[in-house]
Amino acid sequence: MFTAGKGVRLLAVLAVATTVLAACSNDGDDGGGSAANSGPRELKLWHYEGPTSAMGVAWAEAIKEFQSSHPNVTVKFEEQSFEQIQKTAPMVLNSDDAPDLMEYNKGNATAGLLSKQGLLTDMTEEVTKRGWDRLLSENLQTTCKYDQRGIMGGDKWFGVPNYAEYIMVFYNKDMFAQQGLSVPTSFDQLVSAMDKFRQAGVTPLSVSGSEYAAHQILYQLALTKADRGWVDRYQRYTGKVDFHDSVWTYAANTFVEWVQKGYIDKQSTSITAEDMGTAFISGKFPMMISGSWWFGRLQKEITGFKWGSFLWPAQMSAASGGNIWVIPQGSKNKDLAYDFINITMQKQNQNLLGNNGGVPVAADPGAVTDAQSKELIENFNTLAGRDGLAFYPDWPAPGYYDVLVAATQKLINGSASPDQVLDEIAKPYEENLANLGG
Template sequence: MLTARRRPVAIAAALLSGALLLTACGGDSDGGSGDGKTLKLWHYETADSAMGIAWNEAVKEFKAKHPGVKVEFEEKGFEQIQKTAPMVLNSSDAPDVMEYNKGNATAGLLSKQGLLTDLSGEVTKRGWDKKLSAGVATTARYDTNGVMGTGAWYGVPNYAEYAMVYVNKDLFEKYGVPVPKPSATMAELTAAMDAFARKGVTPLADGGAEYPAQQYLYQLALSKADRSWVDGYQLYKGKVDFHDAAWTYAADTFADWVKKGYLSDKSSSTKAEDAGLSFIQGKSPLFFSGSWWYGRFKSENKFDWDTLLWPGSKLTLGSSGNLWVVPKGAENKELAYDFIDITMSKKVQNLLGNSGGIPVAADASALTDPRAKRLIGDFTTVSGRDGLAFYPDWPVPGFYDVLVSETQKLITGSAKPDAVLSALQSAYDKGAPKK
């Protein structure tokens, strides 16, 4: 996923304002329209996540406004949609509205292939553009080359996100390891991981078969990078060198953490869901991942826990949330637009915020949950310092799978860091726009 033409400093500042932007008036559809039809909805959020809770409420609201319409919901896995979307959306099985990953390599690619509906008219008609800050909107617009930031609207995001370190405070206390504070340094966090490893506990939950492992790798690189480095990697501004100081530090450190037992050498086949469950089940002291887990942890964790931003780094993974997209071949597009409109309503946005998500069109005075305020407060810190650096797989189509494969090699030790970086360089250069 990738941002293209708009500089992230503007994106970050706009995301900050957009996270708590008050909703504008959006047009409602006729309550009985679509009688006898079925709205086919796909998304990959669990029922107890912040987005899942909010979108379930949106389904109820939709049914109340469209009593004659059946809602057919299918929960799809992230990987499932990631791998099959181009094929499914080009068939009669396409849903009417679905959650899809933002960025050049995903939504941008589908828009370029003509598989997504241009939503520009609906965006203006229903006032969605007035509810979204410029930064949030960046991930929704793609030019004719599928590059993000300008052009037509092919999706609508209704939340924002960023990555953080989740801390199981009870496990720290059980093993006599000092609990890292939000102001912790990288040296303090490393000392804590070392203490757990010496006690036979793998400190970091990880999932090498999906996105978590590559996000550790990218965050390590970001800790030695700056905004111009991100611009080069994500926006094609200048030559990208995977053997530079930042990427070399990341690969070397990741491999070293596996050797030291900070990351399990058995995690190469672990899914993201399993990594999250190991934290929920109280097996892992630490987990670095996105705010999309926050609501679920809030409802499922049976222990005292906290969060902190990655120590010693001004940059972290983050952006707007995923997009609602309407496939080109969707049968009931008007119903899809109505559903999207409901997810942008103040009622659903406020619920999302109080459930552990980062809303883009909420009423700030309605956000009363202490954890919600903390979550949004840290997001404010990151976005305020221009710290949102997007995600490692954004630059080129197919890069997600390459990152998974190459990071797995660092976990298993089947390839040296230098060889892994060379493979990443080759894949990046092959997919990046030719200058």
């Protein structure tokens, strides 16, 4: 996510502090070492996953395991919203209020920027020591490592994900059956399905225009025409980016066409990601183009109809390793933070994540028994296997998330032409590149 990606926004802040009085023996798997046997200490942990999400379930169990192996440590857990961390991280990490460990969005504009500013711990030595690099495939490592400019794909580790994520199409099987539609396997079939719904007076897509979803659809449209070279130029500054090339022009024009044809509601400019998701969950829309971070929640909350998901019908899709565990440079309990990360990377926790609708990075395939979850993981493996991980559109430049939200809102409400919108998203990108010396 949330991206910025991202994910389900949580407005409440929950502080949970627990001390375990009785110790369990440490089997060494969690990397407890001397940290497990030291005097009274505290691990301050932040993340923004909902308690019923796959990551929320798995990490709650990781806290219990951590406490068992670290009997003298109090875990002070605070559940932040994605937006809170996204907007305040640079300020918070420069203060005494910084956590010891937190979940953070990956990419140049977020983790990359903080690494460049010296606010994150270089984890390279510990990653190698604990073998996390051997658990993560090369394409998942890209968003963990940054160079001195803060550009992903560098040589130093500043974060570690314990799950992966990708954009897909969630669909209401009952609504598809009512229209005699099968699962689209090509882009043309997807468009034909949306046409069929419009003929029946149904808006095909549940969309959030006030947050990430709309600009992710714009990017998905670009990816129907893009290749790896195009993605790397845009995401990693490996070459010149032309925002009026055939790829971006097609994406912007097609997005407007989708609005004009009624695939995307013109009123969606004010819809939040939460409202987008709950509208799909309630059965109001046949499709939602969004990320795997919704999967576990849909499993638990959809009760009135059958649903499924399918890969975006193109070679590539917005996808990557999940949001990453980062350790603020000012953390006084880095050893404890490493121990906690290590628990989330173990098979037991990975299997739990996989069986609750997440995409684990190091699970035992045979241990994931839920049929929908197996399909979710298999689809991600298919995407990764064809070099289809295209990252997320807001990653290249600081502040780019807000730029893209505003730009796609203009495409939805018609207040700017596609060419004007492409100029609008080009300007901050090119300014950031100039600041990097590009």
